[in-house]
Amino acid sequence: MYIDPHVHMVSRTTDDYQRMALAGCVAITEPAFWAGYDRSSAQGFFDYFRTLTDYEPKRAEQYGIAHHTWLCINPKEAEDLGLAREVLQIIPDFLEKPSVLGIGEIGLNKNSRNELMIFEEHVDLAKRHDQMILIHTPHLEDKLKGTKLILDALENADVDPGKVLVDHVEEHTVELVLDRGFWAGMTLYPDTKCTPQRAADIFEIYGQERIWINSAGDWGPSDPLAVPKCQQELRARGHFEDMIRKVSYDNPFNFLSQSGKFRTSIG
Amino acid sequence: MNEANCPMDRDAVIARYFLEHRAKLIDLAAFLDRIDRAGGDGAVVDDFRIVAMRKAIEELLKHQDGRARRIQEIFSDHSTDPIAEAPMKGALGAFNPDEST
Numbered sequence: 001m002y003i004d005p006h007v008h009m010v011s012r013t014t015d016d017y018q019r020m021a022l023a024g025c026v027a028i029t030e031p032a033f034w035a036g037y038d039r040s041s042a043q044g045f046f047d048y049f050r051t052l053t054d055y056e057p058k059r060a061e062q063y064g065i066a067h068h069t070w071l072c073i074n075p076k077e078a079e080d081l082g083l084a085r086e087v088l089q090i091i092p093d094f095l096e097k098p099s100v101l102g103i104g105e106i107g108l109n110k111n112s113r114n115e116l117m118i119f120e121e122h123v124d125l126a127k128r129h130d131q132m133i134l135i136h137t138p139h140l141e142d143k144l145k146g147t148k149l150i151l152d153a154l155e156n157a158d159v160d161p162g163k164v165l166v167d168h169v170e171e172h173t174v175e176l177v178l179d180r181g182f183w184a185g186m187t188l189y190p191d192t193k194c195t196p197q198r199a200a201d202i203f204e205i206y207g208q209e210r211i212w213i214n215s216a217g218d219w220g221p222s223d224p225l226a227v228p229k230c231q232q233e234l235r236a237r238g239h240f241e242d243m244i245r246k247v248s249y250d251n252p253f254n255f256l257s258q259s260g261k262f263r264t265s266i267g
Numbered sequence: 268m269n270e271a272n273c274p275m276d277r278d279a280v281i282a283r284y285f286l287e288h289r290a291k292l293i294d295l296a297a298f299l300d301r302i303d304r305a306g307g308d309g310a311v312v313d314d315f316r317i318v319a320m321r322k323a324i325e326e327l328l329k330h331q332d333g334r335a336r337r338i339q340e341i342f343s344d345h346s347t348d349p350i351a352e353a354p355m356k357g358a359l360g361a362f363n364p365d366e367s368t
């Protein structure tokens with residue numbers, strides 16, 4: 001049994017839902033992200049948010065998976081301040097929906113001034129509406145710098161670190177995030193981010209408090225079964241079942257339940 | 268409850284993972300050979316990604332814990348100020364010191 005707390009199902013087939021259900025998935029959360037191209041208007045985001053809040057939960061339900069979402073304009077489209085602010089204005093209309101857990105995945109991509117400005121405006125929106133936050137940290141060479149900028153901005157905004165998850169941590173950023181009291185997410189990707197083996201190493205080195213794993217499955221090279229594969233890796237190394245359950249079920253369950261809206265298909 | 272460290276002993280770790288990582292090492296060697304064989308102008312050693320990779324390879328030979336973290340840091344941008352404008356969407360895998368703004 002597991003929760004995949006970060007997966008972009010709009011880019012996956014129904015076969016993936018079936019395979020995830022067969023592998024023990026009982027709940028997922030889907031952050032709003034980049035579509036692989038820039039949307040031409042705020043209306044494009046309005047329709048995307050409708051997909052995430054209306055259509056996708058129904059598709060997941062057919063396979064016994066409880067679907068939830070996070071809303072935002074992602075950092076890759078935040079360079080256009082005008083568009084970003086228009087999207088920020090339509091988000092509050094969706095926050096009352098039963099499956100919306102908060103604001104995400106916000107963060108930085110290339111660590112630009114505009115990205116940082118829009119990130120801070122999202123954090124402000126989350127604070128005003130008492131929402132939890134899911135954060136995307138940049139890729140590859142940009143991750144270390146971006147993670148530091150994000151953590152500083154969060155501290156300046158005085159948000160409760162217990163209600164913020166900083167995702168896509170790796171060996172050089174996990175400690176920064178955990179030391180400041182935030183939750184950390186590890187993304188299991190075939191080439192970039194963590195493999196199941198390296199995620200298992202990080203659990204062994206940094207412990208299993210306030211940390212989870214996800215597949216971040218999307219339209220790129222990614223694996224919607226990455227979480228059960230990491231469970232398998234931990235099992236093969238001889239870790240106890242309660243440790244495996246903690247990182248793949250209890251931790252996401254406890255973090256996400258703070259929203260008051262999170263549920264799994266088993267209760 | 269926190270379990271520290273790997274429950275497997277050293278022999279078991281080596282037995283389980285050796286072949287996988289032996290293959291990755293040969294892949295890496297073949298990649299460097301491929302660059303040498305490839306056409307094109309300019310000295311290959313100047314490419315910032317390969318320069319960073321050579322530094323990372325030196326890190327592998329050190330008998331000191333924390334290799335993965337140090338290699339991640341070698342590939343990283345260590346500047347601290349936000350840049351003026353995003354030049355592209357993606358990332359290249361290593362920081363390019365010649366294009367820092």
Ligand SMILES: [Zn+2]
Nearest residue numbers: 031033105216
């Ligand atoms: Zn994502």
